[in-house]
Amino acid sequence: MKKIIVENLKYKYPLTNELALKGISFDVEKGEFIGIIGKNLSGKSTLCQALVGLVPHFYKGGYGGKVVVDGLEVSKSEISELSQKVGIVFQNPFTQVTSCKLTVYEEIAFGLENMGISRGEMRERIDNSLKLLGIYKFKDRNPFDLSGGQMQRMAIAGIIAMKPEIIVLDEPTSQLDPRGSEEVFKAIQNLSKEGMTVIMVEHKMEKIAKYSDRIMLLNDGEIVDFDIPQKIFSRGDLDSYGVTAPVFTKICKGLRIKSKVTGLYPITIDEAYDLVVNYIE
Amino acid sequence: MEVKNLHFFYEDNEEILSGINLTFDSRSTAIIGQNGAGKTTFVKLLKGLLKPTGGDVIFNGINTKESTVAGLARYIGLVFQNPNDQIFKNKVIDEVIFGPLNIGQTHQKARENSINALKIVGLYEKIDENPYDLSLSERKLISIASIVAMNTEIIIFDEPTIAQDYNGKEKIKSIIKDLSAKGRLVIAITHDMDFVAETFERTLVFAKGNVLLDGTTREVYSCIEELESAYLEPPNVTQLCQRIGVEKTFLTVEEFINYKKK
Numbered sequence: 304m305k306k307i308i309v310e311n312l313k314y315k316y317p318l319t320n321e322l323a324l325k326g327i328s329f330d331v332e333k334g335e336f337i338g339i340i341g342k343n344l345s346g347k348s349t350l351c352q353a354l355v356g357l358v359p360h361f362y363k364g365g366y367g368g369k370v371v372v373d374g375l376e377v378s379k380s381e382i383s384e385l386s387q388k389v390g391i392v393f394q395n396p397f398t399q400v401t402s403c404k405l406t407v408y409e410e411i412a413f414g415l416e417n418m419g420i421s422r423g424e425m426r427e428r429i430d431n432s433l434k435l436l437g438i439y440k441f442k443d444r445n446p447f448d449l450s451g452g453q454m455q456r457m458a459i460a461g462i463i464a465m466k467p468e469i470i471v472l473d474e475p476t477s478q479l480d481p482r483g484s485e486e487v488f489k490a491i492q493n494l495s496k497e498g499m500t501v502i503m504v505e506h507k508m509e510k511i512a513k514y515s516d517r518i519m520l521l522n523d524g525e526i527v528d529f530d531i532p533q534k535i536f537s538r539g540d541l542d543s544y545g546v547t548a549p550v551f552t553k554i555c556k557g558l559r560i561k562s563k564v565t566g567l568y569p570i571t572i573d574e575a576y577d578l579v580v581n582y583i584e
Numbered sequence: 585m586e587v588k589n590l591h592f593f594y595e596d597n598e599e600i601l602s603g604i605n606l607t608f609d610s611r612s613t614a615i616i617g618q619n620g621a622g623k624t625t626f627v628k629l630l631k632g633l634l635k636p637t638g639g640d641v642i643f644n645g646i647n648t649k650e651s652t653v654a655g656l657a658r659y660i661g662l663v664f665q666n667p668n669d670q671i672f673k674n675k676v677i678d679e680v681i682f683g684p685l686n687i688g689q690t691h692q693k694a695r696e697n698s699i700n701a702l703k704i705v706g707l708y709e710k711i712d713e714n715p716y717d718l719s720l721s722e723r724k725l726i727s728i729a730s731i732v733a734m735n736t737e738i739i740i741f742d743e744p745t746i747a748q749d750y751n752g753k754e755k756i757k758s759i760i761k762d763l764s765a766k767g768r769l770v771i772a773i774t775h776d777m778d779f780v781a782e783t784f785e786r787t788l789v790f791a792k793g794n795v796l797l798d799g800t801t802r803e804v805y806s807c808i809e810e811l812e813s814a815y816l817e818p819p820n821v822t823q824l825c826q827r828i829g830v831e832k833t834f835l836t837v838e839e840f841i842n843y844k845k846k
Binding site (some may be wrong): 341344395398406436481482484485557575579 | 594596616617618619620624665666668669719720722723743746747749750751752754775778779815817819820822823824827828837838840843844845
């Protein structure tokens with residue numbers, strides 16, 4: 304079942320002359336984990352905003368084509384309606400904080416209150432998402448007394464508690480320590496296995512390669528490629544799009560060793576280990 | 585810069601830093617550690633934005649307790665973690681020139697330094713734009729340019745690579761290396777282990793309000809167990825080598841490929 308259908312999406316921010324998205328088309332199945340990569344200003348964040356309706360409803364500007372999420376056509380639906388289906392975790396967690404709640408607990412409750420969830424269920428969902436993100440012990444703290452990484456976890460927890468059909472995450476682990484970042488990726492992978500559709504923008508190539516079902520490579524507002532991670536990272540022209548392959552892929556490219564099964568370069572430490580350990584010049 | 589038996593707690597009396605002793609030499613230094621380990625608090629103490637609740641921070645004979653933030657600003661620059669906390673002007677050039685003018689550079693010198701810094705980060709073409717019309721990655725680069733233009737002896741970066749793509753990271757890497765080669769002390773907090781391996785000479789590991797490891801970056805990344813206990817992991821290439829059982833600690837892809845080819 305297709306959860307997201309994008310047809311020839313074009314978009315231009317107000318007071319600019321160039322299209323930020325230049326005719327993008329793709330679709331995503333329910334429960335897929337999609338990674339989006341590309342250099343800065345390639346349109347990654349704009350595409351995220353277009354999936355949740357902030358483009359065009361909040362930013363205005365010129366819009367063409369069609370985005371359908373879970374059966375709703377974004378340009379013809381209200382943000383309030385869309386927010387029941389699709390949630391977004393912003394690139395900068397500080398932007399996400401409501402600034403009108405005094406504790407982390409109430410902050411997580413904010414989205415649920417707006418959805419009209421019952422009190423009992425709210426408590427259950429808040430506790431679960433705080434625990435999932437490892438910040439239950441900070442539940443009574445003021446959101447602005449959290450460290451950058453803790454705030455980022457709170458921003459993710461707030462959206463997960465809303466149980467959206469589709470979750471869009473714009474570099475959700477940029478301020479997390481390595482262990483925390485791995486935990487968050489695992490938690491999100493679990494949600495995707497339970498059927499939540501995941502769209503994630505990420506510059507951490509080792510992680511996005513390991514967790515994505517498919518990866519979209521964007522450049523200057525256009526899709527260059529949309530395929531399984533091994534194929535994307537085996538491309539020889541990644542440099543020209545301002546992206547780099549995972550370290551494990553780079554090592555194997557340097558040593559010219561590909562998987563005998565797929566004929567592609569490995570993307571994870573496990574795949575690379577098998578090949579490198581048997582490497583003979 | 586010297587840190588002597590540094591203690592710190594916020595209002596709730598929970599100790600964030602408990603007795604840190606360190607001497608910073610001219611080596612570029614990375615600070616790594618779990619979220620909430622006290623890294624940002626520590627650099628705010630170095631910069632004098634916070635004052636120790638115990639112990640001292642001494643820079644060139646000046647104790648930060650006896651100095652003002654304004655007094656220290658001409659010597660120590662800090663690039664904030666969140667650029668939105670730092671940027672307040674509505675033109676890129678005005679933002680960048682604010683710091684240099686404020687610490688007493690002449691208008692001409694300040695403009696020269698600001699334009700230079702904007703060229704280094706690649707934003708010279710956007711000099712007249714409003715920072716808030718730009719992307720988060722560009723705002724982070726503006727906040728870096730603002731501090732670089734101040735030309736201070738010490739430059740501290742709090743998570744410089746947030747929101748940066750490959751080229752952005754490469755740019756920041758070369759800025760740090762250039763500053764260090766010019767004799768500036770560069771200190772940076774980051775969670776990007778590969779970036780640390782490729783960029784910094786010395787690495788400090790913070791855990792539970794104290795310094796768990798302190799050494800050259802290669803030494804620190806050789807201490808697998810200690811890193812594990814601080815919820816950290818070595819760079820990706822180092823992990824692969826350790827798994828294969830190579831004795832030597834490799835820090836970059838090139839180092840490892842050359843070794844394998846031999």
